[in-house]
Amino acid sequence: MLLVLFGVLCAGCTGNSPAGPGLPVTPIPTAAAAVTTTAVTMTQPNLSLGAQYLYKSYSFSGQNITFNEQIRIDDPSWAIVYTVLPLSDNPQNCWFAMTVTNLDTQKNQTFTWTYINDTYQQYPMYTPGLYQFAMTGTLVKVDLTMAKRLP
Template identity: 70%
Template sequence: MKIYLIPCTILVILGVMGAGCMNTSPAGQNGTVITAALTAAANITPAVTVTQPAISIGDQYLYKSYSFSNQSETITEQLRIADPSWAIVYTVLPLSDSPQDCWFEMTVTNLDTRKNQTFTWTYLNDTYQQYPMYTTGPYQIMLTGNLVNVKLDVAKRLP
C-alpha cells in the first residue's frame, strides 16, 4: 500500500463520522438547529406602516365630485378659508381596468402668499387621502387627472 492512502483514509473516515454525528445528534434529529435559524428569521418585525389618524371635519368650504376622462381636463376652484384649522379630504375612484392609466393631481395655492402645495394620486396610493391645512386666506385649487372620479371635501377640522 502506498503511504498516501493511510492518511487519506483516516481523513475520509473522520469526515464521514463528523457528518454522521451532526445528523444523528438529538439537535440534528429534531431539526432544532434548522428551527432555531428559521425562528430567528421569522422573529424579525416587519416594517410598521404609519397611517394618519382620521381627520374629523365639520363645516364645508367645498364639497364636489369631479370626473376626468382624459389628460387635458383641468378644473379650477377658488374659495376663501376663514378657519386656520382646515383639511383637504378626497377619494379617488379609478374608471379604467388598467389602473396605471389612472392618476390625479391637485395643486392648492394660497393667493395671498403664492405658496402652493401639490397632492398626487396614482394607482399605487390609497384611494382615500386626507391632509391637514393651517393657513387662512383665499385659495385656488387646480385639479387635473385621467380616468378617475374624485370626491373632494374641503372643510373645517374638528378638534
C-alpha cells in the same frame, strides 16, 4: 417569551425533569436568538371634519382634464380630503394631481394620486386665506371635500 426563558436559565432554576427523576437534563443552548422585525404600516387617523367649504365630485373622463376652484378659507384648522375612483380597467392609466395655491402668500403645494396610492387621501392645512385649487387628472372620478377640522 425569550426573556422569560433567559431569566429561568440565568436564575439557575433546576427542577425535576418532565421525563422523570434521575434522568439527565439536556441543557438548553444559550445562543443568541435571531430577532426578526416586521414593518408596521401606520395609517393616519381620519380627520374629524366640521363645516364644509366645498364638497364636490369631479369626473376626469379623458386625458389631462383640468378643473379650477377658488375658495376663501377663514379658519386656520382645515383639511383637504379626497377619494379617487379609477375609471379605467387598467389603473396605471389613471392619475390625479391638485395644486393648492394660497393667493395671499403665493405659496403652493401639490398633492398627487396614482394607482400605487391609497384611494382615500387627507391632508391637514393650517393657514387661512384665499385659495386657488387647480386639479388635473386622467380617467378618474374624485370626490373632494374641503372643511374645517374639529378638535
